[in-house]
Amino acid sequence: MKRMHILKRSTCSYLRxxxxxxKPHVREDRRxxxxxxxxxxxxxxxxxxxxxxxxxxxxxxxxNTQVAVFDAAMPGTLPVIxxxxxxxxxxxxxxxxxxxxxxxxxxxxxxxxxxxPSGFQITQYRQPLxxxxxxxxxxxxxxxxHIERKKIHITQLQLEQDSGKSLHDTEDSISxxxxxxxxxxxxxxxxxxxxxxxxxxxxxxxxxxLIFQCIGTCDGRMDEGSMRxxxxxxxxxxxxxxxxxxxxxxxxxxxxxxRAIDFxxxxxxxxxxxxxxxxxxxxxxxxxxxxxxPMRDKEHLHDYRFMPEPNLPPLRLYSDASxxxxxxxxxxxxxIDRLKERLPELPEEKRGRMEAQYGLTLxxxxxxxGEPGLMxxxxxxxxxxxxxxxxxxxxxxxxxxxxxxKDDVNVDNSPVLPSHIGEIVDMLQSNTISMATAKKVLDLIxxxxxxxxxxxxxxxxxxxxxxxQALVDVCQTVIEQNPVAVEEYRKGKTKVLNFLMGQVMKAxxxxxxxxxxxxxxxxxxxx
Numbered sequence: 164m165k166r167m168h169i170l171k172r173s174t175c176s177y178l179r180x181x182x183x184x185x186k187p188h189v190r191e192d193r194r195x196x197x198x199x200x201x202x203x204x205x206x207x208x209x210x211x212x213x214x215x216x217x218x219x220x221x222x223x224x225x226x227n228t229q230v231a232v233f234d235a236a237m238p239g240t241l242p243v244i245x246x247x248x249x250x251x252x253x254x255x256x257x258x259x260x261x262x263x264x265x266x267x268x269x270x271x272x273x274x275x276x277x278x279x280p281s282g283f284q285i286t287q288y289r290q291p292l293x294x295x296x297x298x299x300x301x302x303x304x305x306x307x308x309h310i311e312r313k314k315i316h317i318t319q320l321q322l323e324q325d326s327g328k329s330l331h332d333t334e335d336s337i338s339x340x341x342x343x344x345x346x347x348x349x350x351x352x353x354x355x356x357x358x359x360x361x362x363x364x365x366x367x368x369x370x371x372x373l374i375f376q377c378i379g380t381c382d383g384r385m386d387e388g389s390m391r392x393x394x395x396x397x398x399x400x401x402x403x404x405x406x407x408x409x410x411x412x413x414x415x416x417x418x419x420x421x422r423a424i425d426f427x428x429x430x431x432x433x434x435x436x437x438x439x440x441x442x443x444x445x446x447x448x449x450x451x452x453x454x455x456x457p458m459r460d461k462e463h464l465h466d467y468r469f470m471p472e473p474n475l476p477p478l479r480l481y482s483d484a485s486x487x488x489x490x491x492x493x494x495x496x497x498x499i500d501r502l503k504e505r506l507p508e509l510p511e512e513k514r515g516r517m518e519a520q521y522g523l524t525l526x527x528x529x530x531x532x533g534e535p536g537l538m539x540x541x542x543x544x545x546x547x548x549x550x551x552x553x554x555x556x557x558x559x560x561x562x563x564x565x566x567x568x569k570d571d572v573n574v575d576n577s578p579v580l581p582s583h584i585g586e587i588v589d590m591l592q593s594n595t596i597s598m599a600t601a602k603k604v605l606d607l608i609x610x611x612x613x614x615x616x617x618x619x620x621x622x623x624x625x626x627x628x629x630x631x632q633a634l635v636d637v638c639q640t641v642i643e644q645n646p647v648a649v650e651e652y653r654k655g656k657t658k659v660l661n662f663l664m665g666q667v668m669k670a671x672x673x674x675x676x677x678x679x680x681x682x683x684x685x686x687x688x689x690x
Contacts, residue, residue, distance in 0.1 A: 195400065195401060196399070196400065196432050197359060197398065197399060197400070197401050198359055198396065198398050198424070198428045199356050199358075199359065199396075199397050199398070199405055199406070199408075200358035200359065200360075200361075200364050200394060200396050201356035201357070201358070201394075201395045201408075202353075202354045202358070202364060202392055202395075203351060203352070203353050203354075203392070204350075204368070204371060204391075204392055205325075205349050205351050205390070205391045205393070206350045206351075206371075206380070206383075206389070206390050207325065207347050207348065207381060207382075207389040208247070208248045208251045208347075208348035208349065208380060208381060209379070209381065209382055209389075210245055210247040210248055210348055212245060213234065213245065213346040213347050213348060214242075214245050214248050214346055214347065214348035214349070215233060215242030215243060215244065215285065215324060216232075216233040216234050216243070216346055217231055217243075218346065222389070223387075224343055226343065227342055227343060228343065229343045230342045230343065230345065234280075234346040235280055235345075236281035236282075242285060242475055244475060244478070245348060246497070248348035249322065249478060249497060250497060250502060251348070251350065251380040251381075252292045252293070252322050252380075253480070253497065253499055253502050254380050254502055254505065254506065255320060255350055255352075255374075255375070255378065255380045255381075256292060256296070256320050257499070258374050258377075258378050258380075258509055259296045259297070259317055259352070259374065260296040260297050260317075261293035261294065261295055261296030261319075261320055262293060262295045262296065263292065263293045263499060264290060264291065264292060264294065264480075265479065265480045265485070266477050266478070266479055267291055267292045267293075267477065267478045267480075268287065268290040268471065268472070268477045268478070269286065269287055269471075269472035269475045269478075270288045270289060270469050270471060270472055271285060271286075271469065271471075271472050272284045272285075272288065272469055273468045273470075276326065277329055277338060277340055278326045278327035278329045278341075279326045279327070279345070280327075280342070280345070285324050286321060286322075286323035286324070287321035288469050290477075291319045291320060291321035291322075292322055292478065293319060294318070294319045294320075295316075295319075296316070296317035297314050297315060297316050297317060298317065298367065298371065298374070299314050299370075299511045300312075300313055300366050300367050300511070301370070301511075301514070301525070302362055302366045303366070303529070304362070310525050310526055310529070313363065313366075315355065315358065316354070316355040316357060317352060317355070318353040318354060319352075320351070320353075322348065322349070322350060323349050323351055324346045324348065324349065325344050325346065325347040325348075325349050326344065326345055327340055327341055327343070327344050327345035328341045328343075352371070354367070356397075356405075356408075361420070361421040361422075361424040361425045362421070364394065364420055364421070365417045365420050365421045368417050368420055369417055371383075371390075372385075372390065372417075373510040373532070374509060374510060375390070377508075377509055377510060378505075378506065378507060378509075385416050386415065388415060390415075391413050391414065391415055392413075392414040392420050393410055393411065393412050393414070394410070394411045394420060394423060394424055394427070395409070396408060396409055396410075396411065396424055396428060396431070397409070397441070398428055398432055398435070406431065406435070406441060407441040407443050408441075409431070409443065409445075410444075410445050411423045411427055411447070411448055412445055412446070412458065413448075414448055419448055422448070422450075422453055423448040426448075426454055426455055427446070427455050430454075442457075444459065445457075445458045445459050479496060480496070480498075480499050481496050481497070481498050482498060482499050483498070483500045513528075513531075513532045514528040514529060514532050521545070521552045522552060527556055527560065531556075531559075535575065536574035536575040537559065537564075540577075541555065541559060543581040548585070550585065550592070551588065551592055554591055554592065555584065555588055558584055558601065558605070559584065562601075562602055562605055563579060563584065566579070566606060567609075577609075578608065578609055579605060583608050583615070583616055586615060586617055587601045587604055587605060587616050595620065595626055595627060596620055596625060596626065596674075597627050597673055597676055599673030599674075600625045600674060603625075603673065604616045604620065604625075607619060625672070625674060626674065627674050627676060628671055628675050629676075634675060634679065634683055635683060635687070637670055637671055637675070638680070638683050639687065640670065641667050641670060642663070642684075642688070645666060648662055649688060653688065660681070660684060660688075663684055663688075664677070664680060664681060667680050667684070
């Protein structure tokens with residue numbers, strides 16, 4: 164089997180530059196370079212068939228097994244619009260607060276790549292499905308722990324067909340074409356150029372992934388190419404005109420989005436500070452070198468020779484306030500009010516509710532909403548009994564995710580069920596077990612233990628020592644067995660207390676409350 168890989172359109176590259184941090188770059192004369200970044204997100208719609216044909220859309224199918232005659236641009240074939248793709252576009256537009264055009268139209272965008280058999284892409288340019296809108300998202304600075312809510316404005320959302328893939332046989336030096344992806348329905352979301360760091364851009368992409376997955380209009384699998392990002396990057400001095408931008412195409416992970424933007428900002432600054440000019444070009448990201456490389460000169464609008472698509476009528480939307488004309492069958496139109504009713508609680512709304520309803524911090528809410536299935540898991544635990552939110556969140560974020568992340572297991576596939584966590588929390592709140600025992604029980608259940616948490620504690624005699632005299636007796640034994648440590652503590656080496664605490668924990672197999680034990684030890688050591 165010959166080795167195949169996606170064709171790169173250029174092998175040129177710049178010398179490796181130092182990694183750019185994403186913060187404004189400051190020269191010795193204190194002039195600040197500000198990055199200006201806009202994104203285009205291409206999201207595949209997970210319908211069973213393609214946008215304009217009945218061909219299947221299963222990812223990973225054998226090459227060229229999901230191709231209708233229309234996808235291959237056979238003469239005489241005509242497009243037939245997929246209603247499911249239109250509904251997905253409308254749902255997404257509603258989720259990003261965009262304004263739907265009650266009439267939208269398709270255009271032909273001409274360019275000549277071997278993976279585009281017709282020589283043009285059917286897209287929406289002059290009158291797209293939706294315009295305007297905004298997305299609120301959260302940016303976390305992991306170094307300073309600062310969290311900030313931000314808003315990015317949307318230019319438009321349009322429907323279009325995907326292209327195929329060009330594959331390159333390096334052994335025989337030939338290009339091969341896979342048309343399985345050709346014609347798959349895409350939503351293209353274009354943002355305003357309002358990002359000023361790679362961290363902001365990455366955070367927005369993650370938020371859009373969550374929105375797609377929440378409403379079911381894209382699976383967000385960047386590793387499978389169902390969501391791809393183009394980043395337009397320029398730099399300028401604040402207060403001066405915007406710089407010339409370069410566009411980095413087809414970024415297929417949030418990490419690559421960040422790395423490509425950082426490199427491109429650094430590259431442009433170095434060119435400008437050395438007296439050069441930034442070229443208006445399209446570039447690719449080489450994930451191995453961490454550099455962007457030239458692909459081609461940037462096309463202009465006249466290069467695409469946009470024209471109305473003659474084989475598709477306008478898309479017409481209606482609402483309860485503006486019903487379709489008499490005689491128009493309801494199955495031929497789309498009522499946007501019916502789709503609004505299908506909108507679930509969106510990620511930012513979930514975070515706000517988590518903060519308001521449960522008193523969580525924003526950072527806790529971010530994790531609960533961001534981890535697939537975790538918020539549902541949390542609310543199932545909280546639905547029974549009067550459980551302490553802090554105890555539940557602590558177990559989930561610090562202990563459950565610890566064991567799941569170790570093996571890259573999703574919450575939905577966890578052997579530790581919400582009912583298990585609920586039992587453990589109930590025993591913690593009743594002082595039946597200590598936190599150390601709780602962690603031990605959780606680990607055992609994750610490893611396959613079939614007994615319930617309550618049964619495990621009972622069978623192993625792990626109930627917490629609550630009798631104060633029993634605790635005093637254990638502490639006294641530890642003090643007598645460690646005279647050197649006791650003497651050091653009394654001389655002012657207070658950190659020795661941690662060692663003595665550890666000895667008590669060891670002697671009781673973790674069956675004591677740490678706070679009560681600390682207070683008891685301190686009191687006895689001061690006698």
